[in-house]
Amino acid sequence: MGRRGNGVEIRATSIRLSFTLDGKSQKHTLMVNGKAMPPTPANVKYANRLAVEIRDRIRHGTFSLAEYFPASGAASAHNVAGQLDTWLGAQRIEASTKAGYTSAIRFWKGAAYTEGGKLLGEVTLSGLRTSHILKALASRPDLSGKTVNNYVSVLREALDLAVIDKLLTENPATEVKRAKHQKEPPDPFSREESDKIIGHIAGRYPEQVFNLVEFWFWTGMRTSEIFGLRWTNIDLTSGTVLVSEAVVRGLHKNHTKTNTARIVKLNSRARAALHRQRQYTQAGGGAVFEDPRYNTAWADERAFRRSYWTPALKLLGIRYRRPYNMRHTYATAMLMVGMTPAFCAKQLGHSVEMFLRTYAKWVDGGQDDLEMSRLESAFSSPTLPRNTNTGA
Helix, strand or coil, X not given: CEECCCCXXXXXXCEEEEEEECCEEEEEECEECCEECCCCHHXXXXXXHHHHHHHHHHHHCCCCHHHHCHHHCCCCCCEHHHHHHHHHHCCCCCHHHHHHHHHHHHHHHHCECCCCCCEHHHCEHHHCCHHHHHHHHHCCCCCCHHHXXXXXXXXXXXXXXXXXXXXXXXXXXXXXXXXXXXXXXXXXXXXXXXXXHHHHHHHHCCHHHHHHHHHHHCCCCCHHHHHHCEHHHEECCCCEEEECCEEECCEEECCCCCCCCXXXXXXXXXXXXHHHHHHHHHHHCCECCEECCCCEECCCHHHHHHHHHHHHHHHHCCCCCCCCHHHHHHHHHHHXXXXXXXXXXXXXXXXXXXXXXXXXXXXXXXXXXXXXXXXXXXXXXXXXXXXCCCCC
16 A cells, blocks of 8 residues: 555555645546456556546647546536536527527426426536436427427537537447438418418508518518518519528528529519509618508517418418418429429429429429320320120
8 A cells, every 4th residue: 555656646445646736636536337447557557547648638638537536526616507618608690599509408497307396407427327318308399399309409519519519428328329301391372272362462451561571472582581671672673582582580581591682583573563663662761561550670580470470371261381381382382383393483482402302292283284195195096806706
């Protein structure tokens, strides 16, 4: 028994290492499978090598107490909630993206992983287990597969940062499998439904709302693009719109969702809506569409839905769909009249591949009978085989 100059202390039934970290003296017993490492010759040699390695990493600033001595409580000051906040604070993201991350973080902080109601956010990083994560998810069977994957992605990235910072040696969220989910197919309005909606709004609400809805139905622009549209990006002479800006959660962005500007060719219905709208907002040179109640630009979709969209669909007896489905309606309307997928994709700001994957059901859907009739017309009258059996 005794201590050596390199900080290895041989005791009766254990080995203890001593070193200085951040000006504080540290003493830690070497453990194997939760028990003190016995002071055998081989273990003493290992302890000496480990002591040299620790001092070398301290000198280079790469030593992590939690990594070498996880039972020391070094990570206890860092619980899951604190790590999630640390990770979020390190992200350079848009406000809309941050809102989505915040929702996921709120879930993990408040998710119960035991029948006793213990919260995942209160668990120390060193104490977090994959089973805790799975039990927290199992407590919310109402969550969709997509939501589960989004939430787990946030937790996984936050814990990856903890590994990088050497607060953890491994990430317990890595083993959580992706939840299966099926993307909801587009749910457009029929031509009859869209005409009813436009007509109802034209007769019941201020003209600015009518202009907005007709333009929306007949350009298929994204919600954020509609609200971010400015008169400086409209050329009524050529009948085109430059889509290069957006408004998300009330914040103006000088780029679209895909970070790619595009030119939208206007049809006569969309042009007419803009011509009517000129008297209301063009002189100001700002946003094309405004909330007529306050003469201010639309901040987000909620006010429009609550005041105009939802009441209109309810009065008409039309099954509710989000205003975003006006985009799907325009996409499928173009396809049903035989417009090429390449042109349609360009109008909506999709790649052709994405467009075809999203709207495959409607590609040439209205032309099926016509295409089959072309094949039928190529057939000559069938010649039936003659029955040569005379019965003799």
